[in-house]
Amino acid sequence: MFGLMTETVHTLTQRSSDQNLSGGSCQSATTASEFYSLLDEVDSEFIAEQFDIGTYTNKHDFENHLKVGVFEGINPSDSLAELAEKTATHDQLEEMAASTFSRRTNDRDYRAVVRLFFELLHSPQLYHQRSVQRKRLEWLDRAVVALDGTNLALTRSVAVPSELHDSEVIDEIKPGDRGLKFNFAARVDGHAKQPLGVSVTAGETREPTQFDHLQGDVEVFADLDSPIRVFDRGYLDYDRFCALKEREEDFVCLLQSDSRVDVLERIQDIDITDEAGTRHVRDDLIELAETSETFRRIVFEDVDGEEIAYLTTLSPEKYDPVDVMNIYTLRTLIEILFRELKQYTNIENFHSQSVNGVLFELFCTLIGYVLVEWFRHCHPLRGGVPEAVRLIRTRWNKSLPVYG
Incomplete structure (x- = not known):
C-alpha cells in the first residue's frame, strides 16, 4: 500500500x-x-x-x-x-x-x-x-549509524487513495490500527543524534524490508565514508550479514541465543569485576549457520548468568570486546x-x-x-x-x- x-x-x-x-x-x-x-x-x-x-x-x-x-x-x-x-x-x-x-x-x-x-x-x-x-x-x-523503526499510532482516520486515481479511496487507516511504520537511520555519536534517512510505510511493514532504502540514504553523505552500522534483532538476516561483509561494510547487531553457529577459534576470555560482581566476556571467531562465512561473536554474561550475544565484522585487533559493546550501546x-x-x-x-x-x-x-x-x-x-x-x-x- x-x-x-x-x-x-x-x-x-x-x-x-x-x-x-x-x-x-x-x-x-x-x-x-x-x-x-x-x-x-x-x-x-x-x-x-x-x-x-x-x-x-x-x-x-x-x-x-x-x-x-x-x-x-x-x-x-x-x-x-x-x-x-x-x-x-x-x-x-x-x-x-x-x-x-x-x-x-x-x-x-x-x-x-x-x-x-x-x-x-x-x-x-x-x-x-x-x-x-x-x-x-x-x-x-x-x-556510527543506527537503524530502527517504530509504529506511529494515528489519532484519526486517514484515507488511502489509489495510486492511479487520487480521488478514489481504496483503504482507510483507523485509530487502533497499526498506523504507520516510521523507519529511520540516524548518526549516533556520543550524546549526539541526527537523522540521515527516513522511509514511511504501512504499520505492519517489517523493518528489514526498509534496510536497503535506509542504506541508500546514508551512502549519499560525503562525511560518511566508512560508518559502523548498528541494529537490533529485528534486522536479523544471514544473507544481509554476508552481503555487508562481502562489501566490507562493518556492523554490530544482537544475535539470537538459539542461532546456529560453529565456534572456529576462541579469541579471548575476559572477566570484568567491580562492586556489582563479576561479568564474563567470550570473544569467538564463528561460522554462522550454513553460510560458510566467518564472523566475530562476543557473548556477555552478567552477574546473574544471563547472556547477550553480539555479532560483528569489526576486527579484534582494532576493537576489543568492550569497544564493540559500547558501539552497540550507541x-x-x-x-x-x-x-x-x-x-x-x-x-x-x-x-x-x-x-x-x-x-x-x-x-x-x-x-x-x-x-x-x-x-x-x-x-x-x-x-x-x-x-x-x-x-x-x-x-x-x-x-x-x-x-x-
Whole structure:
C-alpha cells in the first residue's frame, strides 16, 4: 500500500544539496528567528517550483506554509482554529486561516517537504555540526549509524487513495490500527543524534524490508565514508550479514541465543569485576549457520548468568570486546530520538485525514526536530531537547536569555 511512498522518499535522498549556503549566523532578534535561521538558508521557493506549487496562483506562500507546519510540529495545537490564532500573533509567521492550512496541506505535494528535509540534512552547517560532534567521541574514530523503526499510532482516520486515481479511496487507516511504520537511520555519536534517512510505510511493514532504502540514504553523505552500522534483532538476516561483509561494510547487531553457529577459534576470555560482581566476556571467531562465512561473536554474561550475544565484522585487533559493546550501546540514542519525537512533537497527532496531508505534516515535524537540534548547537542548553523545546515555545517572540 505504501511501497510507492517509500520508493519516492528513498529516491529523493539520492542527491545532496547543491545550494550555495552561507555559514548560518546564530545572531538574530528573537527566539523564533534563531529557530528558523538554518531553514532560511534552504531555497524553499526553488523547491516549490520543482513541484509546481503556486504555478496557477498569484501567491503560493510555500515558505510561510512550511514555517507554520514546522511550528505546529514542535508546538502542537489542539485544533486548526487554535493554530490559525497563533499565526496571527507569533513572530516569523504570516497569518493563515485554518481552512487554508488544511486545504494546502492536503493538496500540495508532500514530496516538496521531503526534498527540503533532505536538502537541510545536506547543508554545510549540519556537515560541520556532525564533524564537531564526531570529534567529541574521542575513543572512536569512525561514525556510527543506527537503524530502527517504530509504529506511529494515528489519532484519526486517514484515507488511502489509489495510486492511479487520487480521488478514489481504496483503504482507510483507523485509530487502533497499526498506523504507520516510521523507519529511520540516524548518526549516533556520543550524546549526539541526527537523522540521515527516513522511509514511511504501512504499520505492519517489517523493518528489514526498509534496510536497503535506509542504506541508500546514508551512502549519499560525503562525511560518511566508512560508518559502523548498528541494529537490533529485528534486522536479523544471514544473507544481509554476508552481503555487508562481502562489501566490507562493518556492523554490530544482537544475535539470537538459539542461532546456529560453529565456534572456529576462541579469541579471548575476559572477566570484568567491580562492586556489582563479576561479568564474563567470550570473544569467538564463528561460522554462522550454513553460510560458510566467518564472523566475530562476543557473548556477555552478567552477574546473574544471563547472556547477550553480539555479532560483528569489526576486527579484534582494532576493537576489543568492550569497544564493540559500547558501539552497540550507541544505538539507544535512536530510541531516545523516537521517544523525543513522540513526547515533544505532534508526530502522532496530525490534523490531516489524507495520506498526502499526514506525510506533509510528518516531514514538517522532522524538519522542526532537526531545527531544534541545530538550535541546541548554537545555544548550548542544559536539559537537552526537552529544555530546548520548552524555551522555543515560551520565548518565541522574545529574545534569547543570556547565560553567564
